[in-house]
Amino acid sequence: MIGHIDLDAFFARCEELRNPELEGSPVVICVYTRGGDSGAVSTSNYEARELGIQSAMPLSQAREIADDETVFLPVDHEYYREKSREVMSVLRSQTSEVEEYSIDESFFRVRNSPETKARKIKADIEALGLSSSIGIGPNKFVAKMASEHDKPDGLKIVTDDEKKEFLADKPVEKIHGVGGKTRDKLEDIGVEKCEDLRQADNSLLVEKFGRNKAASLKSKSIGEGSKDLDSEERKQMSRIKTMNSNSSSYRYVRTELRKACESLHDRLERKNIAFSNASIIVIDAGLKTHTRSKKLKTSESFDQLFQAADSLLADFMSRDIEVRRIGARVSGLVDTERQKSLEAF
DNA sequence: CGACGTGTAAC
DNA sequence: CCTTTTACACGTCG
Numbered sequence: 311m312i313g314h315i316d317l318d319a320f321f322a323r324c325e326e327l328r329n330p331e332l333e334g335s336p337v338v339i340c341v342y343t344r345g346g347d348s349g350a351v352s353t354s355n356y357e358a359r360e361l362g363i364q365s366a367m368p369l370s371q372a373r374e375i376a377d378d379e380t381v382f383l384p385v386d387h388e389y390y391r392e393k394s395r396e397v398m399s400v401l402r403s404q405t406s407e408v409e410e411y412s413i414d415e416s417f418f419r420v421r422n423s424p425e426t427k428a429r430k431i432k433a434d435i436e437a438l439g440l441s442s443s444i445g446i447g448p449n450k451f452v453a454k455m456a457s458e459h460d461k462p463d464g465l466k467i468v469t470d471d472e473k474k475e476f477l478a479d480k481p482v483e484k485i486h487g488v489g490g491k492t493r494d495k496l497e498d499i500g501v502e503k504c505e506d507l508r509q510a511d512n513s514l515l516v517e518k519f520g521r522n523k524a525a526s527l528k529s530k531s532i533g534e535g536s537k538d539l540d541s542e543e544r545k546q547m548s549r550i551k552t553m554n555s556n557s558s559s560y561r562y563v564r565t566e567l568r569k570a571c572e573s574l575h576d577r578l579e580r581k582n583i584a585f586s587n588a589s590i591i592v593i594d595a596g597l598k599t600h601t602r603s604k605k606l607k608t609s610e611s612f613d614q615l616f617q618a619a620d621s622l623l624a625d626f627m628s629r630d631i632e633v634r635r636i637g638a639r640v641s642g643l644v645d646t647e648r649q650k651s652l653e654a655f
Numbered sequence: 656c657g658a659c660g661t662g663t664a665a666c
Numbered sequence: 667c668c669t670t671t672t673a674c675a676c677g678t679c680g
Contacts, residue, residue: 341669350669352666365666368667385669412666412672489664522675548671587658597668601660635669 311420311446312537313405313428314453317397318441318462320414322355324393325383327439336380338363338372343552352385356462390414393440400434409539417450417539428465448473451535454486473533478505485530492527495519507531547583548591549574550637556595560627563636564620571619571638575612578640584610586642588618592626593635601639602626608644615640 317323321339326332336358342349349369358380363372369382376382394413402408404427407419420427424446435442443464445456452473456466459476468476481503483493495518501507508531515524529535549570557563567590578585589603602622606614619638627633 343669348668352669366669368669370667374667415666487664491663520676544672545674546672550670552669589659593668599661603659605658637670639671 311424311448312450312453312539313418313420313424313431313444313446314411314450314457315401315416315418315431315435315442315444316457316461317394317414317435318443319353319355319359320394320440321353321385321390322358323440324390325386326355327393328389332381336361336363336376338376338380338382339385340369340372340382341385342369344554348552393438396438397435397440397442400438401431404431404434407539410542417453419539420446424467425465428467432463432465448533449535449537451486451530452476452533455480455484455533458484468533474508477531477533478503478508480504482507485527487526487530492519496527504531544583544643546639546641547574547577547585547643548589548637548639549577550591550593550635552635553633556632556634558627558630558632560624563627563633564623566636567619567623567638568616570636571612571616574638574640575615578610578615582646584608584644584646585615585640586644587640588615588622589639589641590619590622590626591635591637591639592623592631592633595632595634597634600626600631603639603641605642608642610646 322337325337325339337355338358339352340349341352351363351365351367351369351372353365354363361377362375390413398410398416401416401418405418409417411417428444428446432442432444441463443457443461445453445459445466447453447456447468448470452468455477456468457464459466482488482496482501499510499514499518501510507527515527519527551566551570553566586608587603587605589601592600604618604622606618
């Protein structure tokens with residue numbers, strides 16, 4: 311079977327750990343932009359969720375519904391990354407086959423006694439001061455649905471025989487890959503629960519979503535999914551920044567783009583990664599996203615990155631557009647270390 | 656068929 | 667009012 315582990319309110323819990331006085335109060339971890347004037351909620355602890363403060367909520371809105379006990383803190387990724395590494399190494403000491411899915415989630419293979427294994431992992435993580443929810447199922451999709459099922463501090467095992475019933479009454483938006491848009495379209499055709507989806511007319515689904523997505527939705531409705539633990543090779547890397555004020559000046563946006571490229575290139579350099587595609591990401595004042603990209607010969611220098619990005623920007627800014635956020639992205643990634651050892655061979 | 660841009664989704 | 671980073675599917679165009 312496959313297990314899925316999810317750390318409960320991870321960023322907020324990390325902050326509580328280094329400052330226990332926070333415990334019991336609503337805690338909101340924030341991404342601040344424009345000197346704190348603007349921003350969004352990254353994570354909140356369960357006390358803050360009680361107040362209705364959710365991930366991705368605009369900070370202005372979170373401030374409105376907060377009480378005077380509520381503590382707002384800036385994200386500290388480096389610190390959470392450190393804690394995450396501790397957790398992942400505990401997990402790897404318990405199970406050898408692990409797929410780190412994000413900073414606070416992993417899949418792992420379970421060969422026998424799932425409940426004992428899960429309890430052991432949860433206890434080890436608790437010893438680090440963290441709370442986790444574990445789901446175990448016949449594949450990754452069901453495992454993830456199971457870990458979601460009774461968090462926080464949850465443990466849910468769903469067997470192959472149980473999976474259909476387990477999913478039946480779950481709302482479709484709980485399905486990984488179904489967000490707001492897909493939920494609305496499903497609602498249009500009277501599909502609200504997984505059970506409705508299982509019984510839905512195939513040709514109607516194909517009409518709404520196309521053949522591939524229709525098939526994928528159907529298979530999820532009955533709890534089918536992959537058991538493979540995927541490689542963690544990164545396929546792209548990007549850096550995007552909200553500018554201090556919106557601008558339609560190419561000269562100004564260009565200096566911000568340069569900063570994004572510098573920061574992106576630092577990360578590429580640290581990890582010895584070359585790239586063969588460069589893009590810019592522009593988010594306009596209306597929050598609409600635009601991307602422009604071009605294929606390059608395999609490159610690794612900052613100049614190659616910035617020159618490519620800048621030429622895309624010059625082209626894009628020739629029309630009149632008010633820019634809010636600007637960023638750069640690279641793909642076609644190549645590990646230069648491995649590349650060198652291959653060439654030597 | 657490959658390159659490119661957009662939309663959707665998740666963390 | 668509205669962050670950041672990654673992935674993938676799909677449509678279009680040449």
